[in-house]
Amino acid sequence: MDPAMPTSAFNVILNLARSDQSLSLSDPTTPTSNPVSIKKAYDSVPKELPQKGLGTEKTISWLLENIAQGFAAGQSGPRYFGFVTGGVLPAAQLGDFITTIYDQNVQVHLPEHSLSTLLEARTLEMVLDLLWIDRNAFKGRVITTGATASNILGLACGRDYVIKRLRPDYDVSEDGLIGAPPVKVLAERPHLSILKAAAVVGIGRSNVESINTGGKYTFVEALEEAMIRNSQGGTGMIVSVSFGEVNTGEFTPNLKKIRELCDIYGAWLHIDAAFGAFARVSSSPATRGLADGIELGDSITSDGHKWLNLPYDCGLFFSQNESDLVSVFGPSPRTGGAAYLKTHTDDGDLPSVTSPLYLGIENSRRFRALPMFCALVAMGREGYTEVVDRNIGFAKRIGKWICGQESYELLNGNEEGEVPLNVVLFRGRKEGMDLEKAINERGKIYVTGTKWEGRSAVRLAVSNWKTGLDGNEDFEAVINALESVVM
Ligand SMILES: *Cc1c(COP(=O)(O)O)cnc(C)c1O
Numbered sequence: 342m343d344p345a346m347p348t349s350a351f352n353v354i355l356n357l358a359r360s361d362q363s364l365s366l367s368d369p370t371t372p373t374s375n376p377v378s379i380k381k382a383y384d385s386v387p388k389e390l391p392q393k394g395l396g397t398e399k400t401i402s403w404l405l406e407n408i409a410q411g412f413a414a415g416q417s418g419p420r421y422f423g424f425v426t427g428g429v430l431p432a433a434q435l436g437d438f439i440t441t442i443y444d445q446n447v448q449v450h451l452p453e454h455s456l457s458t459l460l461e462a463r464t465l466e467m468v469l470d471l472l473w474i475d476r477n478a479f480k481g482r483v484i485t486t487g488a489t490a491s492n493i494l495g496l497a498c499g500r501d502y503v504i505k506r507l508r509p510d511y512d513v514s515e516d517g518l519i520g521a522p523p524v525k526v527l528a529e530r531p532h533l534s535i536l537k538a539a540a541v542v543g544i545g546r547s548n549v550e551s552i553n554t555g556g557k558y559t560f561v562e563a564l565e566e567a568m569i570r571n572s573q574g575g576t577g578m579i580v581s582v583s584f585g586e587v588n589t590g591e592f593t594p595n596l597k598k599i600r601e602l603c604d605i606y607g608a609w610l611h612i613d614a615a616f617g618a619f620a621r622v623s624s625s626p627a628t629r630g631l632a633d634g635i636e637l638g639d640s641i642t643s644d645g646h647k648w649l650n651l652p653y654d655c656g657l658f659f660s661q662n663e664s665d666l667v668s669v670f671g672p673s674p675r676t677g678g679a680a681y682l683k684t685h686t687d688d689g690d691l692p693s694v695t696s697p698l699y700l701g702i703e704n705s706r707r708f709r710a711l712p713m714f715c716a717l718v719a720m721g722r723e724g725y726t727e728v729v730d731r732n733i734g735f736a737k738r739i740g741k742w743i744c745g746q747e748s749y750e751l752l753n754g755n756e757e758g759e760v761p762l763n764v765v766l767f768r769g770r771k772e773g774m775d776l777e778k779a780i781n782e783r784g785k786i787y788v789t790g791t792k793w794e795g796r797s798a799v800r801l802a803v804s805n806w807k808t809g810l811d812g813n814e815d816f817e818a819v820i821n822a823l824e825s826v827v828m
Contacts, residue, residue, distance in 0.1 A: 354438060358431070363430070369807070370785075372413065374410060420808070428804075433650065436711045439715075440709075448703065449698055450697075452693070458694055465657075467717045468713070471725060472643075478661060479660065481640075481661065481662055483658050487646060491615075491658040492611075495611040495642055499526075499611055522577055524576065525549075525576050526544060526549040527568070527579070527608075528549055530554075578607075582612055585615060585618070589752075589766050590762030591753065592617060596634025596638075610640075611640045611642070619729050628762070641658070644656050670702070739801060740753075740754045743767050749768070752798055753765070764803075766791070768796065774826075780826055
């Protein structure tokens with residue numbers, strides 16, 4: 342036993358691990374709370390900071406009795422199909438408890454004090470292995486708070502790269518955007534977080550140009566046209582493509598050709614693969630093929646809290662060179678870093694790694710690598726492949742069923758009603774019905790609404806490790822919910 346771990350905590354956690362269950366506070370098949378419970382819970386929330394504290398026991402027991410009923414306890418459960426939510430694997434949940442118990446701040450590499458930075462480095466290598474991405478091709482690696490933060494990193498790295506290429510004497514991270522050449526993001530069906538990222542890194546939302554794939558042009562043709570036009574105006578370009586578009590689960594095709602264009606025009610290629618990267622974990626060659634070419638990106642965004650089934654919050658970012666990140670997030674090349682943050686370089690028997698502090702936004706942060714490490718070791722490649730295959734199989738079954746219904750229209754399937762990945766996009770044929778609301782009000786499953794080709798639609802995303810584990814019950818719950826709202 343590790344002497345640093347208090348015996349009691351160690352036993353509590355080990356007992357949980359023996360049951361191979363994660364803790365959930367109520368029936369995980371009820372996806373959300375309800376307005377009555379939420380109102381009741383809200384009414385019991387103190388209106389102001391208490392003068393005298395309640396103490397730990399009273400606070401927690403009161404919270405569990407009065408407040409917890411207001412949370413969406415089934416959001417980490419098998420029938421919550423909103424957004425792309427994922428769940429929490431038991432090993433990840435226990436790893437997260439341990440993370441809090443040790444409360445490591447992991448941003449400075451101090452190998453004589455803690456293993457944390459080395460464990461994080463090893464964990465990120467394992468993620469690359471899981472995704473069949475060559476460890477040596479992506480040396481810039483960092484754990485973020487989510488795909489949004491990763492997209493900010495991607496656009497920041499791209500911004501520095503394209504400006505440096507146009508003006509080798511100019512360092513935008515040192516001197517700012519005023520005086521720098523303009524930068525545009527040419528994007529294929531960007532997630533809204535790409536717009537947020539453009540705002541944060543000073544490119545500006547209006548400089549995100551959606552490349553139209555409709556009509557007679559392919560994406561590559563439309564992209565080439567946009568690149569010729571923008572390069573004539575001396576604009577630096579970041580190309581942002583979608584691996585797993587959020588409404589459809591579709592992938593930007595033909596990465597090889599896109600890479601060639603980026604090389605010709607000096608553009609940075611960013612791949613938003615928040616959940617789509619996990620197509621590569623599938624046992625099906627056709628599914629894996631959807632995410633071909635991921636290694637051609639200069640930077641890759643992915644998520645830990647979605648299909649990797651880690652607790653919120655956890656995102657992943659990879660770039661080909663560590664220097665891409667250090668140029669933005671590292672110390673100033675003119676003035677150097679803070680002396681007190683000087684990290685260890687000569688580690689004797691241990692490898693040296695760059696302090697995560699120089700690779701991402703935060704100077705202090707949670708030891709997010711630990712739940713990730715626990716999940717990867719507990720599941721192994723086979724465990725994750727089983728989850729990804731089961732989730733995709735579930736979505737495909739729902740898609741096929743919807744395709745055969747008079748009352749429904751499947752929007753992201755082929756002629757046989759096969760959806761590309763783990764998202765099912767559909768609408769009801771009945772006019773004037775708020776389908777999302779009707780489904781969610783019944784409280785059996787949860788879906789999210791979206792707009793598709795100007796009209797409302799519903800998306801059902803399958804990414805929870807529990808979905809479909811109980812034989813046919815989750816599938817039947819979806820079918821029953823969809824049948825009951827159109828009856
Ligand atoms: C979910 C998602 C994001 C945003 O990710 P967060 O983890 O919520 O910040 C970005 N891009 C795509 C494609 C996504 O699916």
